Each structure stands twice: as C-alpha cells, then as structure tokens.
Amino acid sequence: MFTLFDLTGKVALVTGGNGGIGLGMAQGLAKAGARVIVAARNAQKSAAAVEALKALGSDSFALEADVSDEVSVKKLFDEAAARCGRLDILVNNAGTTVRKPVDQLALDEWHKVMDTNLTSAFLCSRAAHPHLKAAGGGKIINIGSMMSIFGAAYAPAYAASKAGIVQLTKSTALSWAPDNIQVNAILPGWFETELTDGARSQVPGLYERVTARAAAGRWGQPADIAGTAVFLASAASDYVTGTAIPVDGGFSISG
Structure with a gap:
C-alpha cells in the first residue's frame, strides 16, 4: 500500500459508525489498516x-x-483510550434530522437535531483532544452536509447544525494546529441511507431530481465516501486543515 494512506497501527473512533455513511467510512479506515x-x-x-x-x-x-x-x-473516550492505549482519528458522524418548516418545528425538535449533530461534535472533539495530543497529533473528520452550503425549507435545524459543523471545523483547526491535529469536514451530498429514506418518501420526485442534477447521474453509496475519509485520516492530508470537501457527485456545482 502507498504509505501515505497506510493507517496500520492507528486507532479510529467513528460516531454513528454502525450504518450508512458512518459504516462506509469505518470500512474504508479498516481496509487502510x-x-x-x-x-x-x-x-x-x-x-x-x-x-x-x-x-x-x-x-x-x-x-x-x-x-x-x-x-x-467522557466515559466513551476514557474507555476507548484504556482499551487501545491511544487514539489517532476521530470521525464525528452521528446525525439526525426532523423534516418540518421553521414555523412547524418545536423547540425540543430543534434541540434534538442541534445536540445530536453539532453539540456532539464539540463534546467528542474536546474529549478526544488530550488523547490525540498524547499520540503526537491526529485527525478529526467532521461530517457536514451539502446543507452546509444550501438552505432547505423542510430541514432548518439540520441545515443550521451542518453549517455550524463547518465553522466548528475551522475554529478547531486553528486552535489545535500547534498540537499537530488536523481538523477537516466532509460535506456529503445525497446518499442512499436510512437517514435519506424518509426524505425520499416525504418529498415527491426527490430521487429523480437529485439523479438528474448530480453530474455523476446517481445517488451516492456509503462506499463512495470511504476514500475521502481515508485521505483525511492519513498522512496524505498532513498539510490540509480547516477545509470542507463536498462529496456529492457534482450536485453542488450543477445549476
């Protein structure tokens, strides 16, 4: 394997890594060692x-x-470090959404989405920091969304949380650069996952419109995000920090 992308001996923690794009990224990291x-x-x-x-x-x-x-x-990261002896990579992927316009969104629904998508990334990054620093540096990958770029009438809390992910990424990258910790974001487009099943059923014609607009001519599959995750988790990205990379089959560049 080209050594720049070799993750042998590295320990990665992936939140929400048991399905969808989280599992896709976890599998990519595992294949890299x-x-x-x-x-x-x-x-x-x-x-x-x-x-x-x-x-x-x-x-x-x-x-x-x-x-x-x-x-x-705190318990999660203490146990992870105790069992593995180190931590090198954190992927903040846990996420949820509530599909309602602003005027119909309850405050507890707003908090649920913000806490799951954005507050969790803050808490996990803060808890990971001493472990990454002790390892001599590390990588944090925050999962945003194309909604970090676009608005969505039916997903105001989700869009706000994912826009926040980008700014959290930039601030954390600046804060922890002296500790040799690179922090970047991935902005997935439309992927076929359990999370988007609801959108496809609730928004008539969504599948067809996305397919028509994406330059790739299809929806993403979880495996499509693995390579970007491996790049951002590896030595290949040691001089890349504070950026947000769309992985959307060209959806965001199409008119």
Whole structure:
C-alpha cells in the first residue's frame, strides 16, 4: 500500500459508525489498516457493523454512548483510550434530522437535531483532544452536509447544525494546529441511507431530481465516501486543515 494512506497501527473512533455513511467510512479506515471503534446507541446494529469490520481484518469493537451527553462522551473516550492505549482519528458522524418548516418545528425538535449533530461534535472533539495530543497529533473528520452550503425549507435545524459543523471545523483547526491535529469536514451530498429514506418518501420526485442534477447521474453509496475519509485520516492530508470537501457527485456545482 502507498504509505501515505497506510493507517496500520492507528486507532479510529467513528460516531454513528454502525450504518450508512458512518459504516462506509469505518470500512474504508479498516481496509487502510486502522483499528476502528464504533460508537453508537443501537447495540444490535453496532454488533453487525463490528463483524463486518472484523471481516476486513480490523480488530474492531463497539462502545455504546450518547454523544450528545457530556458524561457519556467522557466515559466513551476514557474507555476507548484504556482499551487501545491511544487514539489517532476521530470521525464525528452521528446525525439526525426532523423534516418540518421553521414555523412547524418545536423547540425540543430543534434541540434534538442541534445536540445530536453539532453539540456532539464539540463534546467528542474536546474529549478526544488530550488523547490525540498524547499520540503526537491526529485527525478529526467532521461530517457536514451539502446543507452546509444550501438552505432547505423542510430541514432548518439540520441545515443550521451542518453549517455550524463547518465553522466548528475551522475554529478547531486553528486552535489545535500547534498540537499537530488536523481538523477537516466532509460535506456529503445525497446518499442512499436510512437517514435519506424518509426524505425520499416525504418529498415527491426527490430521487429523480437529485439523479438528474448530480453530474455523476446517481445517488451516492456509503462506499463512495470511504476514500475521502481515508485521505483525511492519513498522512496524505498532513498539510490540509480547516477545509470542507463536498462529496456529492457534482450536485453542488450543477445549476
């Protein structure tokens, strides 16, 4: 393997890594040699994800955590570091949405989306920092969205949280550059996952409109995001920090 992308000996923690693009990225990291920790709440899904990662040769395991809760996050990272002896890569991927316009969105729904998508990235990054620093540096990959760029009448909380991810990424990259920690964001476009199943059922014609607009002529599959994750997790991106990379099949550049 080209050594710039070799993650052998590295430990990666992926929040929401038991399905969708989270699992796609986890599998990419595992194929590159990383030991992957799956952090999620659904134990059954996590067990299946771990088996898939082990089949790729990764000494993976799962930890149950609520990444929007400060106490749970501290316990998660303490246990991960204790079991692995180090942490090199954090992927902040946990996410949810509520599809309602602003005037119909309840405050508790707003908080649920913001806490799951944005507050969790703050809490996990803060908890990971001493472990990454102790390892001599590391990588944080925050998962934004094309909604970091566009608005969405039916997803105001989701769009706001994902726009916040980009600014959190920039601020954290500046704060922790002296610690040799690179922080970047990936902005996924329309991927076929459980999260977008609801959008396809609730928004008539969405699948066809996305397919027509994307330069690639199709929706993304979880495996399509793996390469970007490996790049941002590896030595190949040591001089890349504070950026946000769309992975959307050309959707965001199409008129």
